[in-house]
Amino acid sequence: MLHSQVLVALVSLATSFAAASAQNLVISNDDGWATAQIRAQFDALTGAGYDVVLSAPAINQSGKGSQTTTPQVLTEPCQFDTCPVGSPPFGFNASDPRLNYVNAYPVDAANYGINVLSLSPQHFGARPDFLVSGPNIGPNVDILTQYSGTVGAASAASLQGVPATAFSGVSGAQVSYTTLTSEPDANSTLAARIYSQLTVYFVDTLLGSCGPPVLPPAVIVNVNYPSITDCDDPSDYKWVFARNRKNDTVVDVQTCGSDHLPSEVEVILSEGCYASVSAISAQTKTDVDAATQGVVMQKLLGLPFSCLN
Ligand SMILES: *[C@@H]1O[C@H](CO)[C@@H](O)[C@H](O)[C@H]1NC(C)=O
Numbered sequence: 001m002l003h004s005q006v007l008v009a010l011v012s013l014a015t016s017f018a019a020a021s022a023q024n025l026v027i028s029n030d031d032g033w034a035t036a037q038i039r040a041q042f043d044a045l046t047g048a049g050y051d052v053v054l055s056a057p058a059i060n061q062s063g064k065g066s067q068t069t070t071p072q073v074l075t076e077p078c079q080f081d082t083c084p085v086g087s088p089p090f091g092f093n094a095s096d097p098r099l100n101y102v103n104a105y106p107v108d109a110a111n112y113g114i115n116v117l118s119l120s121p122q123h124f125g126a127r128p129d130f131l132v133s134g135p136n137i138g139p140n141v142d143i144l145t146q147y148s149g150t151v152g153a154a155s156a157a158s159l160q161g162v163p164a165t166a167f168s169g170v171s172g173a174q175v176s177y178t179t180l181t182s183e184p185d186a187n188s189t190l191a192a193r194i195y196s197q198l199t200v201y202f203v204d205t206l207l208g209s210c211g212p213p214v215l216p217p218a219v220i221v222n223v224n225y226p227s228i229t230d231c232d233d234p235s236d237y238k239w240v241f242a243r244n245r246k247n248d249t250v251v252d253v254q255t256c257g258s259d260h261l262p263s264e265v266e267v268i269l270s271e272g273c274y275a276s277v278s279a280i281s282a283q284t285k286t287d288v289d290a291a292t293q294g295v296v297m298q299k300l301l302g303l304p305f306s307c308l309n
């Protein structure tokens with residue numbers, strides 16, 4: 001073969017490997033399966049070429065952390081009347097079986113997505129390559145990661161060997177997915193659209209970087225998006241590597257000319273549309289050591305990262 005033919009063959013081989021791996025995603029949240037934000041995120045990931053199964057709580061289950069329970073028959077309607085009282089503990093949209101609810105906590109919904117739906121031949125027939133948790137309505141910074149069902153769901157995935165990231169945004173509201181079309185100019189719709197595009201970009205970057213593993217074992221990434229006020233275009237946003245809790249005594253990975261990372265709170269409150277990206281333990285839900293921060297940072301260099309002004 002000519003050199004150029006070898007090159008073409010190698011490039012197409014590499015491309016087909018990239019296309020064949022890391023394509024199957026589960027998306028979960030804690031705000032509920034019918035909220036605008038998770039449906040916008042499902043649509044954006046699907047539109048970007050991922051195969052996605054949504055598995056999320058039947059109703060709002062914010063603040064449930066890593067709690068688990070046995071899914072129950074619905075004693076109230078699903079969120080926004082999306083299923084009647086008496087519906088089964090697990091259900092799906094009859095016109096689109098990729099959209100599933102679980103009447104239990106966020107961790108239960110993530111587990112069902114990973115261990116039942118993904119494995120089903122109707123979906124992937126295999127474990128998912130990645131779990132997207134959120135974006136949550138409202139930030140999950142500092143101590144809030146301890147109580148967050150969004151972080152809980154991502155952590156549960158990670159502890160089972162499925163790499164995961166928790167996404168949260170300051171703006172938005174727990175409103176029905178129907179408002180994405182009925183109220184296209186509402187702030188909740190704009191937030192859902194902007195954060196969804198940012199999340200697709202993040203997932204493309206992470207899954208497209210050299211791996212495996214996508215992330216170190218039992219480590220998740222915690223991403224927080226700032227308010228969309230004055231940040232109304234996804235191209236306005238910059239990514240800053242951060243730590244979950246402010247702690248000036250700890251030595252972090254060296255970046256931006258310092259070995260002390262800014263905290264998530266500092267990042268999302270800084271003027272300039274900064275999103276925080278931190279590496280946290282799926283067990284403690286707070287900061288990992290500097291060496292592990294470095295491994296996660298390397299995986300995400302393509303974002304690329306910015307420094308806080
Ligand atoms: C969802 O649940 C959380 C935690 O209980 C609560 O603070 C929030 O107000 C609920 N959201 C709605 C729309 O009721």
Ligand SMILES: *[C@@H]1O[C@H](CO)[C@@H](O)[C@H](O)[C@H]1NC(C)=O
Binds near residue numbers: 034093095096099
């Ligand atoms: C179910 O899917 C159909 C088709 O995509 C959509 O029109 C409908 O709003 C969905 N309902 C729910 C509750 O997801």
Ligand SMILES: *[C@@H]1O[C@H](CO)[C@@H](O)[C@H](O)[C@H]1NC(C)=O
Binds near residue numbers: 186
């Ligand atoms: C959307 O948010 C902006 C800025 O925060 C605010 O000025 C505006 O009133 C909001 N619009 C609606 C429809 O709530």
Ligand SMILES: *[C@@H]1O[C@H](CO)[C@@H](O)[C@H](O)[C@H]1NC(C)=O
Binds near residue numbers: 245249250
């Ligand atoms: C800072 O980190 C050190 C070492 O891990 C820990 O002992 C200390 O409690 C932390 N301080 C705060 C305020 O979290």
